[in-house]
Amino acid sequence: MTLKRLAKKIVGRDRHSFWHRYIYEKPSQKWRNELISNSRYPSELKAYGENFVSDGLLVLPEFFKGPELKALQDEFEKLLNTNGKECDHGEFQIPRNPLVNSQTVLKAALDPLLLDIQRFYWGKDLYMSDVVASRIEPIDVKDYGSFQWHHDGKRKYSKTFILLSDLEPDGQRTEYIVGSHKNWHKDWDSGRDSRFPSDRFEGDQKRASITGKAGTVAFLDANGFHRGNRNSTARRDLLSVCFTAGEMLYHFGEIENKVFDELSDLQRSTIDRPPTIWNK
DSSP: OOHHHHHHHSOHHHHHHHHIIIIISOOOHHHHHHHHHTOSSHHHHHHHHHHHHHHSEEEETTOSOHHHHHHHHHHHHHHHHHHOEEOSTTEEEEOHHHHHTOHHHHHHHTOHHHHHHHHHHHTSOOEEEEEEEEEEOOOOOOOOTTSSEEOOSSSSOEEEEEESSOBOTTSSOEEEETTGGGOOOSOTTTTTTOEEOTTTTTTOTTEEEEOBSTTOEEEEETTSOEEEOOOSSOOEEEEEEEEESSSSOOOOOOOOHHHHTTSOHHHHHHHSOOOOOTTO
16 A cells, blocks of 8 residues: 555544655655756755755855845845834844845745755755745844744744854854754644743754854754844844745745746746645
8 A cells, every 4th residue: 555545544633644744745865866967066966965854954154155145135135124024122024025026035045056955855846935034133132932942833844044144153043953853743733842941952962053154055944943042242134945845835925027037947836836735
């Protein structure tokens, strides 16, 4: 009996849990091999992809540089000034729609190599689930929300972070427990028991930080344990792009034709919205 047939015999929440773990999240090594063989940078893609799969975290220092980085930083400032929303504790966010209607943002978010690393991680076709740009001002504040140890409550859910400002080791960084992406969280859809006290991973040798110069790119699976940090060191600007194989897709709103037309076929399919995938 195939896994898909077995999944259909299981009922209720257990059915979806089984499908999610053994079908939806399961990568195809054949698909990965074909991706590498068709890549313009096969050796880099294989090395980066395998590190991401192993650790749940991958950092590429100063991936964006020079005029490309400057254009992205300028676009961030423009969108923040025209569309930014103030949240709690000196945090500002740019909504999805202005971001997906920016050719500059989409060019970076769906950069061919960065996108292929995410595709390798999933081992199948994927979709851009969400995109968020944020600024957090330097401030000392008690742990809250994502600025405490947690997992995202979505099971396998990968992200690409693009640092738009320099981030020092003692700065308002994201920390990650390497290898923790392999944990299985049963109550994935409620976020129940997904937050942990600040000393939960104190002294853990697998604890890593996402830091570096502006233009640094980091990949992480938010199923793993991670946290943001708030302190009074320096401002942090960040673009976060999220990916799934078809679940947890947020609505982007209308995308202008002139923006959509500039994308490759692969990039267009990545920001498109799929049909229901249970019966695929």
